[in-house]
Amino acid sequence: MYLLLLVVALGLAGASPLPDNKVCQPHSRPWQVYLRGEGCSGALINEWWVVTSFTCTPTPHNSIASLGEHAAYTEEGTEQHIQIADVIMHSPYRSPLHSLTMVRLATPARFNQHVRPIPLASRCPRPGETCHVSGWGSTTPYQYGPDQRLKCITVPVVDDQTCMNTFPEYLHWSPGMVCAGRADTDNCLRDSGSVMVCDGQLQGVQWFKNGCSNPANPSVYTKLCLYNNWIKEVMDNYVPPLTTETPSWMTT
Incomplete structure (x- = not known):
């Protein structure tokens, strides 16, 4: 009887999900962006721009950046879902030299307690830090x-x-x-x-x-x-791509 109870107890324990101590405190990373479709992350650096890796490069106009997320598949009322307007990859792309993509939002992020940019580095990280x-x-x-x-x-x-x-x-x-x-x-x-x-x-x-x-x-x-100058240059010199839509005055 004791063995039977022990087996049942162990079975129940195994069936119960263990707490995950690596889950972030909700909304403690207000700069974190979820790139839907790619299923990975980026970092918001101002109201228009997100930085991510080459692997996570999204498709303009077909991808959504979700800001203010914690649970990626649950609407919590804190999210801002913004279409991605453009991407600029550092060249040469995903070579041994570079893996970096900048993502331009179609509309600016609205800053609040759940959505806030992260400052660019003012120095490089040190071993042991x-x-x-x-x-x-x-x-x-x-x-x-x-x-x-x-x-x-x-x-x-x-x-x-x-x-x-x-x-x-x-x-x-x-x-x-x-x-x-x-x-x-x-x-x-x-x-x-x-x-x-x-x-x-x-x-x-x-x-x-x-x-x-x-x-x-x-x-x-x-x-x-090491990429601060490139990032700032992209933001300062960005020109929206030409639209392929026919102007209204040409159709009247």
């Missing part, structure tokens, strides 16, 4: 299912040489990379546009999620402190 990574995706290695709630992990920045030593043969090092995470820390977030923030500044978007394949290996992020 503690940073915070957030995104929608599994934090368990080899688990690929979608995740509804925004996840947060804390990672230390790793020096470049240590990172290079962990690269598989098919990856090539670039000065535009920064690595973070160790085996004794949370080191996996399976969102191709995960956002890394250090000291309240935007320092990275995910490039390669190596920590999800082997927790001993740091994950790789685009080193955004």
Whole structure:
């Protein structure tokens, strides 16, 4: 009888979902943007622009950026769903050199307690510095299912040489990379546009999620402190693409 009760108790325990301590405090990352269709993240840097990785590049006019999200598949009343008007990829695209895309919103974001931009980096991250990574995706290695709630992990920045030593043969090092995470820390977030923030500044978007394949290996992020000039140049010089619609005066 005791064994039967023990088996039933263990079965019930196994059937109950365990609490996930990597779920972010709701709306604690007001700059986080969910790119619908791509199923990954970006970071809001002003009312018009979002920064993400090459992998997460959305399709203009057919994709939606959702701001003010926490549970990606539940309407909470805090969201702003804005069509994506244009994307500008850093060239050469997704080479060993760069993985960065800027996304232009069709209408400006409205700032409030749930939607707010993150400052660009005023300096580069330092080895040993503690940073915070957030995104929608599994934090368990080899688990690929979608995740509804925004996840947060804390990672230390790793020096470049240590990172290079962990690269598989098919990856090539670039000065535009920064690595973070160790085996004794949370080191996996399976969102191709995960956002890394250090000291309240935007320092990275995910490039390669190596920590999800082997927790001993740091994950790789685009080193955004090196791209500030390019980002500002894109924003300052942006000209909307010419419309293909026929002006009304030509049809009357």
